[in-house]
Each structure stands twice: as structure tokens, then as C-alpha cells.
Amino acid sequence: MSADSISVIRVHDVLLITVPPDPDDETIAVLQEKVLLAMQRFEAKGLVLDISTVETVDSYFARTIAETSSMVALMGGNTVIAGMQASVAITVTQLGLTLGNTRTALDVDRALGMLQTAGLRRIQ
């Protein structure tokens, strides 16, 4: 799976990134940089990482996602991980991994909703 195939879609103030099904380490590293540069370029308030097609989350993947979320937070953004498959959730937990403080949602729709709510709360 080539890193070039990762597309960043802008939905209002939020970036939506669909992670390819079986990314290698290089692709995950490129994805991290791509996300952070896009945050800066589009002045985005948040990021949704759609992992609904991802079938394997190992410790490297989980660590990079948690790291990316921390980096996005340093840039003032919120990250929501969307669509983790049931079998992946079971495996990640048994492996002993966590995604740090990264928030999660069942699907992209709910993730976008969470980020909009977060924005509204800040304004009030």
C-alpha cells in the first residue's frame, strides 16, 4: 500500500483521513507527517482518522496514532479515531495497548459530530 494513496479530505474545519487497510511502517510514518502538515496548511481544528478498513493494529501502529494525536493536540487540534473493527478492539486490548487519551467514535459520522460539539463548547 503506497503512502501516496492516502487522501486528506477537508470537511469544514476538520480533516478526514482514511487509513489504508494494511499500511506498512513507512506508510504510517508518512501519514503522520502528512496529517500534521495538512493541519497547518488548512488551519484545521480537528482530525478524524477513519480506521474502519484497518484489519491489524499492532504496537507500532497504535503508538504512532497516539503520538499523532498528541502532536495534533500541540497544534491546538482534537483527534478522533473512528470505526475500529470489533476484532481489532479485542486484539488491541489483549495485546495491552491503549491509544493514550485519543478519543474514539463508532463511525466517521459520529466522529465529525463530536468535533463539532467540541468546537461549539469552546465558543460558549
Added chain:
Amino acid sequence: MTDCHDGQININGESDIVSVRKTTREAARSIGFGVTDVTRIVTAVSELARNVCLYAGTGVMRWRGLLSHSKPAGIEITFEDHGPGIPDVDQAMRQGFTTSGGLGMGLPGAERLMGEMEIQTEQGKGTTITVRKWLRAI
């Protein structure tokens, strides 16, 4: 039917981890594992293959289907490398212990996901790790 129930794949670098996962996913499916067990097995081999890359640089993964009363009963996967070996296996099996700056989840995590793990290691000679998972009896 059992002809194709073994195989091997060389690990020459991190880019081979994807091939290791793909091969293992197809093998585990063909043996009859369900989606959650396939995910457990693929995740465990991903950790073990990465250890080969991190510590030894290169190695080989071999897998074979396990039979019971001539029916598919499980999978056995072996990772062999000629790296530096593991100085202290008990320490390496402890959750959170790492010498590579990783999370220290690989070995204990892989054992939990697979159920059975054997480690043969000799300093300066290399490491062979064998993991097994059995189909759940229905």
C-alpha cells in the same frame, strides 16, 4: 487439501512485515480460524516479525497447519533469526520491558494473543520463537 498448509517467508526488513501479515492472514483463514482469531494471530506475527527486524535485521518465518485426527486443529508459526539473542528471557517477557525504545508489548502480547509460545535463544547465535494457536473445539 493439506498440501498448501505450510510455507515460509523471508524477513529482510520492515517492508516485509506486510507480506508476513498477508501470508499469515491467508494461512489462518484457510485453516478455519474466525475473524477475531485471525486478527489475533496476524497481530501477534506482526509484533514478532518486527522484533526480528529490530534486533536481528533478518530472519525467516515458517508456518504449518496442525492436525488432530487428520482434521485442521491449529496453526504453528516459527520465527528464526541469527541475531544477538535475548540476554534475559524472563525480563523480555515482562510487560513494558524494552531495549529498543518500543512499548515492550511484543513478546508478552504475542503470547497472550496466541496462547502458546516457546523461546529458544542463545547469545550471539540467534533466537527461535514458536507460537501456536488452536481452533476452538465446538
